[in-house]
Amino acid sequence: MTRSRHVGLPRWLFAPALLAAVFVVLPVASMTTRIDWGDFPGLVTSQAARSALLLSLKTSSASTVLCLLLGIPLATVLARSEARWLGVLRSLVLLPLVLPPVVGGIALLSAFGRQGLLGEHLDTLGIRIAFSSIAVVLAQTFVSLPFLVVSLEGALRTAGERYDVVAASLGARPTTVLRRVTLPLVLPGLASGAVLAFARSLGEFGATITFAGSLEGTTRTLPLLIYNLRVTDADAAVAMSLVLVVVAVLVIGLVRPRGSL
């Protein structure tokens, strides 16, 4: 991409822009001043810390995969189908974006809890979802799915249907068109959607603690551990927070710049 001179920006714009950047960076950076670096290695490698980090990475990866499996079809249908009721569906699917995560957790309990709408039947089959690692994945998927769907649907709409039409006229079945043309063309949008979903899953707290509880090794992900430690061991909480920041920065920093959001 060549850099070209645009119309000049008003100079006063840089002051609030800088303020905004400082507002985000300063609190995160100031955490480092609160850390006792001597204790740091011990704090972040404790049994509880390692198990929480591992659980967080595992469940977030699983929920990202689930988001892809469910979100790609949903985004494609929303972007390509012309049915009227889809407008309503789109609004409903975006609900987790605006709901407080705690409410999401309560909603999930009503559906999958032991006395829930589906949970009741699953319970008779011997399947218990609530307060398990699966519950963590479901809670994360619930809140992350809209990120993937919004990102991918936007990319699909921007890409348009012209290439799909050409592919079909060359004899490609709808499945072939989707696999070889539609999705490869929106790969950057798909990648950034997946990264957003992963990042959101990594930070998930409210729905998880409500629907899955905080059982060490099973459902206590990194954010839940940090919340627990905050009361009992503030230093450890800050140390683990920094770990979460580093993981988040790695995820976003390594994958985002190539894909345009």
Added chain:
Amino acid sequence: MSALVEVVVAERGVDVAFEVADGETVALLGPNGAGKSTTLAVLGGLLRPDTGRVLLDDEVLTSFGRTGPVRWVAPHARRTALLAQDPLLFPHLTVLENVAFGPRSTGAGRRAARAAAEHWLAEVDAAELAGRRPAQLSGGQAQRVAVARALAAEPRLLLLDEPMAALDVAVAPALRTLFRRVLADRTTVIVTHHVLDALLLADRVVVLDGGRVVEQGATSEVLSRPRSAFAARFAGLNLVAGDATPDGVRRPDGLVLHGTPGAPPPREGAAGVAVFRPSAVAVHREPPGGSPRNALPVVVTELEPLGDLVRVRAGDLAADVTVASVAELGLAPGAEVTFVVKATEVDVYAR
């Protein structure tokens, strides 16, 4: 493969019917909004007509409404490859993969598809581009590759929607020559706004206007003896329509244009047309008196350069005059002048 289309698309005011014989290239002509692209979309299965049918040989591709049972063949199962003015090469695939896309999608193995792609790339003189990405091609190269890709899909009917409209004037002639070669013996429908496309590529032309077929016939016949205003303009000829008189045509406003009746001459009182070349028209400031020539009072609407001449347009009529005459006569849009043409220069025939 012969094709037949008889469809009504009410929403777009289109009601057309025509046939394409086996191996024939038919040019669809007409002003913007005449229904050309709609017709192509119906043929390709991208648009469902309200009523009507599309046949390819004896296979029913589309059938709706009153003409028997409903039938609809999906676009990918029709084998009617579509090529538009934008080449639309898949940007994430190489040129070779683009051309191999059709064969791969219709079940050919990797090796067979590659061989077919190489064959068709060579056929359009683009073999050396095989390894490139579409972003690395010029407009003319990209359209060449798009032609190879469409042909590699082995379409039974080729649909071309102004395939040269987006190309530089410097590149279009080479591509036209390519089309002339590959379209021979191939059943094709081409939409075009260019008279050379029709002359060089089409066996027959179908003229659409306002969603209806207003004229169709062999290309040379339609372009030399047009019966519709659009075909005359397309062929660069003047056309005056009216009722036939013993030696000419009477316009609805009563003005009679005398000419040379063709064989067979139109029946008196029947619909007839008088056709003459813009170069046969002389432009006068004052109506000339007492000569056997035709005089048409007009108001100049437009002037456009035409080689070393100037085409003076007055509504549907045109006259080609020298630059010197334009200056001498003080011609400009709004000028009231008289177009004068000798009766021997005017062909008269039935509409």
